Amino acid sequence: MSTEKEDVTVHEVRHVENTHANKPSTTGILEDVKGRDFTVNEAEIPPGYFRSARFIGSMFAIGSAFGCGVAGFTFAAPILAYINADIGPDPNLIWVALSYLLTSSIGLIIVGRLTDIFGRRWFFIMGNVIATLGSIVCAIAPSIPVLIAGETLVGIGASVQLSYAFVVSEIVPMKWRFLAQGYVFLWGIPFSGFAPAISYAFVFQTKVGWRGVYYLLIAVNAASTLAWFFFYKPPTFAMKHGQGRMMEFLKHFDYIGTVMVTLGLLLFLMGMSWGGTLHPWNSAHTLSAIIIGAILLTAFFLYEIFVPLREPLLPSHLFRNRGWNVSVILWSLGASTYYALAILWPSIVATLYRGNHGYMWVGWVSCLSNCGILFGEYIGAWLKCRTYIQIPIVFLIGSVLLAAMAACGPDSVVMACVLAFLATTFIGYNEILNSAVATICIDDQREIGTATGAGGSARSFISTVCSTVYTVVLSNRLAQEIPARVPAALTSAGLPASSATAFLSALTLGTPEAFAAVPGLTPALQAIGTRAYQEASAQAYKTVFLTTLAFSGVGIVVSYWCPNVDSLLVGDVTVTLGDSTTKKIDEKSQP
Template sequence: MADTKEIVPAGTVSHHEIAPEAEKPQLSHEEELRGRDFTISEINLPKGYFRSASFLGSMFAIGLSFGCGVGGFALAAPILGFIDADIGPDPNLTWVAISYLLTNSVGLTLVGRLSDLFGRRWFFIGGNILATLGCIVSATAPNIPALIAGETLIGLGAASQLSYASVIGEIVPTEYRFLAQGYAFLWGIPFSGFAPVIGYSFVFQSSVGWRGVFYVLIALNVVSTLCWVLFYRPPTFNMKHGKGRKTQFVKDFDYIGTFVGVLGLILLLMGLSWGGSLHPWKSAHVISTIVVGFVLMVAFVLYETFGNLKEPLIPMRLFRNTGWVITILLWALGASVYYAMAILWPSMVATLYSSGHSSMWAGWTSCLSNCGILFGEYCGAWGKKKTNYQIMVVFFIGSALLASMATCNPDTPVRAMVLVFIAAAFIGYNEILNSTVATIVIDDQREIGTATGVAGSARSFISTICSTVYTVVLTNRLAETRPAKVPSALLAAGLPSTSIVAFFAAITAGTPAAWAAVPGLTPAIQAAGVRAYQDASSSAYSTVFLTTIAFSGIGVICSFFAPNVDHLLTKDVAVTLHERGTEMIVKDRATGGEEKV
């Protein structure tokens, strides 16, 4: 074996003799941090590379784990009320969503940066293991605190599962990244698009109940974990940086900035999520967390910019790329428009349009916004040329259609369904274009994980702000419109004034027993009250849809500055995979032997 000549540290299955040490180009400090450049043209790829087990198995792992990362919360979110009724009630139910949001948002940046430096393989394997454990905890949860713990683990795991863009962007040629992203989004159809139907089906049409959601996720997470282990072998740390340097990288890592940045982002998101739900907006809990979080985030940016760090958590040079910054803003603002639909549409269906229909009908109808997003993402995957012009068009049309939802009322269910699906489709089109451009427009593909991780965290942060605004506007408007319209309609229909409070309790519960407990209620009075309640709610929803214009307007302006990446759509592959046992093998010239790194 001493005479064997082996592989370039490009992580490919192609075989080249490694140049003598004296012939290796000297790398600058920044290049050393980013690691070796593994870019290879498609024409130089090994024959059958895209049909190899490594590539196909990795693509399967990417898609399945992405679906599990989305479904880890999306499948449970529509049925949280039923879960609370089973193992609650608990006033901390909101933390089920908050815990997933916080851990996922913070984890995206950490996974992106650390996997850029140390190699991605074990971060993705570990993330899927965490998600599996989280699903086990959730499936066996005896109470809401246990479910919160499970969703915390699921959110941590989802930080790697939802970092699909950095992996898929590396292993396919740049010009095919739009299609590859579209492939990943196809996996979101059952986990996001039809999440309400699947959740309702387990509750109403199965013996296992809501726990069945997590049973399915356990099995799928196990399969995806095995696929990562068996097939995904990108360049290792030693391939990126050379043998014996890991200790130095660990020593030089930006621990102070990471602590300050993570804590600041957690506090900011926590304060925004608390406001109006767990605590009043004027409470010390909300104000103090938001203020302290904001101060820490400012301190983090200053520290990263002027701290002269060897290995910063977020290289500030990323933000000197105007095209990348604009793309992130468009991605986040488009997502914020989507969140308006995610928050409002299921509520609108339940309040305005579900009367006389079954629970499963409400579940199917609630799928329209998510399905529209996924449909648009798939359509956008095919339009890789002149994406800057496409973004201008689709963002404007999607925003206009969403704002036009303000014209809908209890008598226009078909109009509402059509508008919400088409508006979501255009926003989904915007989503895939910007999420893919964000991986292409960066200056150095060796930082694709960092760039997409920061982008994902920024998307979550901006979307949380916008969602908070929508929720506050809706809550405040409902507090005005319902008391203004419903009591007067009930009194005019003949309901005693002493029964008005009971009527509101009954319409919230929606059960026959609750309606029977309202003194003096007749079918005619009930119909009049329900109609007034729907009209009052419709007015509030209309206001929120009009509020989206403020955010979508900013997005429309930004869309005029969207970068054109046509010249970057090459057939180059940023990183290739290797088979087990073909990691970089270098000849130990001192001993005449070989050393496997």
Template sequence: MATSNKDIQEATVSHHDQAQAHPETELFREVVLGHDFTVDSAELPKGYFRGLPFLGSMFAIGVSYGAGVGGFAFAAPILANIDADIGPSPNLTWVALTYTLTTAIGLMVVGRLTDLFGRRWFMIGGNVFGLLGTIVCATAKTIDAMIAGETLIGLGASAQLSFAFTINELVPFKYRFLANGYIYIWGTVCSGIGPVIAYAFVYKTSVGWRGVFYLLIAMNAVGLACWYFFYHPPNFNMKHGPGRKMQFVREFDYIGTLMAILGFLLFLMGLSWGGGLYPWKSAHVVATIVVGFLLLVTFILYETFMPLKEPLIPVHLFRNRGLVISIALWSIGASVYYAFAIVWPTMVVVLYAPAHANDPMWTGYAALALNGGISFGELVGSWPRKWIHHQIRAVFFIGSVLLAATASCTADTPGRAITLMFLGSMFIGWNEILTSCVATICVEDQRELGTAIGFGGSSRSFVSTICATVYTVILTNRIATTVPQYVPPALIAAGLPSSSVADYFTAFANGTAAAFATVPGISPTILAAGERAYQDANAAAYKTVFLCTIAFSGIGIILSIFCPNIDHLLTDKVTTTLHESGHEGPITKEAVTGSEAA
């Protein structure tokens, strides 16, 4: 059936009044992006937001997000316990690395593909991968099997973590912040108190570390059932009409997608390897970083200048200043958080855990200052719906200042460290929910929501990995300087012969009482002096890292000046409506009336 320009204009009205656009332009967008399903919430049937399709979909998004986050957050704190049980293995770091790499790349691809082909089966597939991955991990006998399982979990999480577009398109614009707050409740449970849950399984149950994966199996299974039975967004035929799927398959940007995947993968892998698995100057690190960077540059040029019908990333998105600024603030905020995430666990273990050696759960509770703070800030930030741009400026600045102030903490200030960590994390979490939601609202054509926000999620991971690498390098280099500066003088002052200093460091690397007993001239007083000097050396190194975050947070503070004001866009418009199984149209008053009349 031919579509008139008038029909096209009416079908493509968005919250930015795109009906005023030139008809020929709208015809092109209609062909590429498909029909627009935006409606006012007043046009929806009574009880729509209390019906099973909507509530079941909301639950599916929440429990799947929790499972996707938990696939990493539950496992990361207890990797040493896992390695002690089914290891040891030199490949242990790949358990975490494979998850971060797959999700960083997958978010962008999932966002674009679901915009074009519909979201339902991609979300179902994400939970299938998550379920298979958790089963593999729960039954793993080797670290290599764990790596395989986490790879599947990461692939699944690429869809499960895509809540920023799956949930936001289902609710009115003015309730998007609250909807994201609901999702972050799941994040609070699975990430905020994830370390406590993980340690509880290890130290308080008979199933041990495998218990976290049994829990994730149940969450993935429930999420899979909810996706299948309740989540029916517009499918491909509803978006583009029947008989055109193969056309889209043929015209999709496979070359650009391959370059983007390989570029991201190699670049992030090189950064993750450097200083850990391989020295920074090794061919493994240099080659992967250089080749990955060149592929990403080539990808950008390819997307910009090639006449692509279905590009992976439409370049016109980057002409949307509000969207670009929001994604940048979202990414930089996450990178500031990563300074906490990298430094805080070692601060707890080195500076404060020795005083609580008899309580193995204390480390998990102390981790709540970081993860709990982030989650609490995300919940707090979900309520206000006015002056959003001013809030972003304020919370980003306050969080950055508190983070930098943590540089003043020493081994004698656990209360100050925990307080600053919680409050700083809270304001960064507040920034997280605001900037991510603003990014979704700034997408001028909501039919590209998955593409834009999927890219934003990958950008967040990309920037965070770069910043995390910078922080790790700074920390490693500073410790290499501060430990020789602090420890030997303290040992000698406590009475250790200078000729025994080298033996002390050998015993320290071994870490056992028997090794320390072989050090000539050692005594309990000297051991205590050495431990305290090591704590002071680490505190000095942490101080440098916290102060270095000012460089990144300073960029964010400047960008926040240009944060868009979206208060006037917080309307009752709903971007996507759900339909019942077998019903090929959106659920509206007209649709319900028509079906009853028939």
């Protein structure tokens, strides 16, 4: 006969079954500080669990939070010039983007490790609260400095929101992790894929203007926060480690490593972002930030590997897992080649192909690269078997298609659009396969947050380095091609040589008033000068696309060692969600 006391959660059953997991050794140091194992097979999960309010509500929280996490940047980036015109101008405008990128990149590794140890629930609730507050600050910002403060909060929240990979992966059977991540990427369609069009629509077709994007983020962030609070109930610290041990873990946490990696990433990424924009590459600001950051990061890895830490931020055995390392490298390099197009494509559309089209045409066509990567991620989610064969193929195809865009010029808008979409589709295909494999091939699923968070930070780090290379190459080539082509074309067509500089300034502004102020400029001469500018820009873009081969070539070679995880695609669920997963302890499992 069953009683209420016989009904316990899966968490509680695992708590009893795994009390040996934290057994003290003869040295007094725990043999296993990862916490109890809550893995169950899908056959043990009660019928209806995956249709329960707790599971569906948690999936809503994960997806909507991911959408807000990416939109905190993708909504603002296309319209920064209009924001600056409204509440600026301010020379520190670049910090609107930098504050988000720095905080979100650094937070990934810390969030993963902290939530593995202390439990995820309140970290994700508070992360979304911070993102909501940041969106409110941005929505009411009267100046650029206030907007920067708001984006900093949005970035801190995004470091939690973008930690979707391990949260969604651990609550579904391992064999469905690809599809689970594919579901999350569906939320990227409006928040990333169509972000430029949505941002332009708020600016040009509504009365609220650019602030509307933040009003939208406030609403979705608030809904996501409520879903985290009411539905997401994974194992708590007490379930993982037992009652009364919080101070023990706080005492032995890796504070030194956390400070080193935080400062190292902050300084290095800041220096890379400053170079050629806020400060020259050879300036003391840029060089000192990059060098000190690199030294701190090197010291961090040596510290984690050689110092016997009780609670390392990044366990050294991850570096010995070849499959995980290969997956993270390919995940990062795939993203870095995508970022080449993410940086270039809106500029290409506006510079080479806008013609007589309006702003909304530019906004919609600028969506192609983001939509391509999301489409590829969704396609790859359905093809989970033999990923070690798929990854080298799709990585190669995506790399070749991206490099092929070097053949595009001012008259090849259709070819450019097709190649942009197809290249990012295959790169997105590569991304979902590697991001999912990185969660599967780790040795202990209790470290899924640590491993995936470290992978996410590595992705941001490598992508930032590669993006900086692309930006430097582009700026250098533009500085060579434009002065060499545009003035010569104009003067040979009859424009006074003294007016060539004024024409280049008018091109930067792009307004009819600016062109009208150029002495001697006629509509015919303006068309000649614009064409020369497009051809010069096309040559610069060509060089950048060819530069991507340097990074994609490394990825093509590394893809040879992709891990085979087919045997690991089983029905095990790493973590179940709270009280809805009740089951009875049968007689043999009772103490």
